[in-house]
Amino acid sequence: MSEHRIETKCVQGGYTPGNGEPRQIPIIQSTTFKYDTSEDMGKLFDLEASGYFYSRLQNPTCDTVAAKICEMEGGSAAMLLSSGQAASFFATFNICENGGHIVSSSAIYGGTYNLFAVTMKKMGISCTFVDPDCTEEELEAAFTPETKLVFGETIANPALKVLDIEKFANAAHKHGVPLIIDNTFATPVHCRPIEWGADIVTHSTTKYMDGHGAAVGGCIVDSGKFDWMKYADKYPGLCTPDDSYHGITYAEKFGKEGAFITKATAQLMRDLGTTPSPQSAFILNLGLESLHVRIKRHYENALAVAKFLKNNDKISWVNFSGLEGDKYYELAKKYMPDGTCGVISFGVKGGRKAAEKFMKALKLIAIETHVADARSCCLHPANSTHRQMTEEELIAAGVPSDLVRLSCGLENSADLIDDICQALNTIY
Numbered sequence: 187m188s189e190h191r192i193e194t195k196c197v198q199g200g201y202t203p204g205n206g207e208p209r210q211i212p213i214i215q216s217t218t219f220k221y222d223t224s225e226d227m228g229k230l231f232d233l234e235a236s237g238y239f240y241s242r243l244q245n246p247t248c249d250t251v252a253a254k255i256c257e258m259e260g261g262s263a264a265m266l267l268s269s270g271q272a273a274s275f276f277a278t279f280n281i282c283e284n285g286g287h288i289v290s291s292s293a294i295y296g297g298t299y300n301l302f303a304v305t306m307k308k309m310g311i312s313c314t315f316v317d318p319d320c321t322e323e324e325l326e327a328a329f330t331p332e333t334k335l336v337f338g339e340t341i342a343n344p345a346l347k348v349l350d351i352e353k354f355a356n357a358a359h360k361h362g363v364p365l366i367i368d369n370t371f372a373t374p375v376h377c378r379p380i381e382w383g384a385d386i387v388t389h390s391t392t393k394y395m396d397g398h399g400a401a402v403g404g405c406i407v408d409s410g411k412f413d414w415m416k417y418a419d420k421y422p423g424l425c426t427p428d429d430s431y432h433g434i435t436y437a438e439k440f441g442k443e444g445a446f447i448t449k450a451t452a453q454l455m456r457d458l459g460t461t462p463s464p465q466s467a468f469i470l471n472l473g474l475e476s477l478h479v480r481i482k483r484h485y486e487n488a489l490a491v492a493k494f495l496k497n498n499d500k501i502s503w504v505n506f507s508g509l510e511g512d513k514y515y516e517l518a519k520k521y522m523p524d525g526t527c528g529v530i531s532f533g534v535k536g537g538r539k540a541a542e543k544f545m546k547a548l549k550l551i552a553i554e555t556h557v558a559d560a561r562s563c564c565l566h567p568a569n570s571t572h573r574q575m576t577e578e579e580l581i582a583a584g585v586p587s588d589l590v591r592l593s594c595g596l597e598n599s600a601d602l603i604d605d606i607c608q609a610l611n612t613i614y
């Protein structure tokens with residue numbers, strides 16, 4: 187399948203039924219799997235043979251869908267998780283433990299910001315946040331001898347800043363650490379970060395991949411390119427024997443291509459158990475089958491709405507990297523030549539109060555803590571997802587308090603514009 191184009195991978199990747207087998211992927215709704223002998227099962231526990239024994243660790247339906255996303259991103263191995271948050275945590279904690287340090291773009295999802303700044307800090311992991319638009323020197327200055335990884339988002343949610351992936355990849359590799367990219371907003375249809383030097387890609391599949399607001403989920407894809415053994419001192423979890431797994435050394439036994447995902451599955455999923463359900467994986471796969479068609483429409487609708495807002499005198503500013511003249515237009519053209527995503531942000535003249543009034547007056551576009559749904563929705567981050575942040579932190583994260591985030595769905599764009607128009611008319 188790997189020689190096919192992205193659209194074909196969306197539809198048929200990960201699963202090729204044999205003669206007389208189901209055309210759609212089977213939902214293996216079973217917690218456990220039966221074996222004839224204890225020896226057979228023992229081999230699985232020792233990671234000597236591959237197979238299934240308990241769905242907390244691995245399930246065939248989930249693996250089929252992970253294999254599809256792996257093909258779409260051009261990776262070597264992948265796993266599904268129960269949420270995007272679980273994916274961000276596993277992808278980082280898999281190689282960064284107590285005493286470790288993360289260099290992260292400051293323009294990231296609010297939940298990930300909290301994960302790094304608060305929760306992982308309690309685990310003894312520190313994080314330096316850098317402005318994604320920083321110079322190479324500023325980026326350089328963020329590294330410490332304990333830095334284990336660099337993290338950023340292709341298109342930041344909700345700041346919508348486009349990351350210069352190559353700049354971040356070069357800095358990471360110069361310091362012998364991998365770059366992890368959260369590619370949720372761009373999706374592999376519009377950007378494949380591994381082609382630009384990313385080593386690991388994460389997703390909240392809850393967003394465009396599912397696309398219908400039906401199932402929360404996450405995914406991690408490993409490029410298989412990072413040479414852990416070359417930096418064995420830095421990554422003892424991958425490069426020294428795991429006593430909790432019969433002394434297996436993941437990087438030796440599974441190589442560059444398999445070590446990262448095998449450890450995250452065998453160790454982190456075993457102990458932390460943020461397992462996706464086979465039913466949710468099936469729903470995710472339905473979304474993936476049409477992702478390439480949907481994401482284009484999301485983008486076209488957003489572009490139409492952004493152009494309307496740009497020319498409206500009740501709107502103070504518009505952020506949408508697809509819009510000519512936008513600060514991130516050039517970067518978006520480089521990394522996402524076929525389009526970005528359906529999310530735009532803007533400020534309503536009159537600031538925080540006006541933004542709130544405007545949102546209340548919307549009829550078709552709903553207020554939701556969600557994006558990337560077939561149905562258009564909007565959010566005022568300063569009052570919801572980012573409300574734990576100070577004014578300074580909000581600005582550093584690229585989310586000023588007057589910012590309205592609008593996720594354009596798959597409706598007719600003229601209806602979206604009509605709804606925005608009537609809402610603006612009610613406040614002025």
Ligand SMILES: *Cc1c(COP(=O)(O)O)cnc(C)c1O
Nearest residue numbers: 269270271295343370390392403
């Ligand atoms: C939503 C989101 C997450 C978190 O994903 P959940 O599935 O909600 O846990 C992480 N990163 C980005 C960019 C997101 O939009």
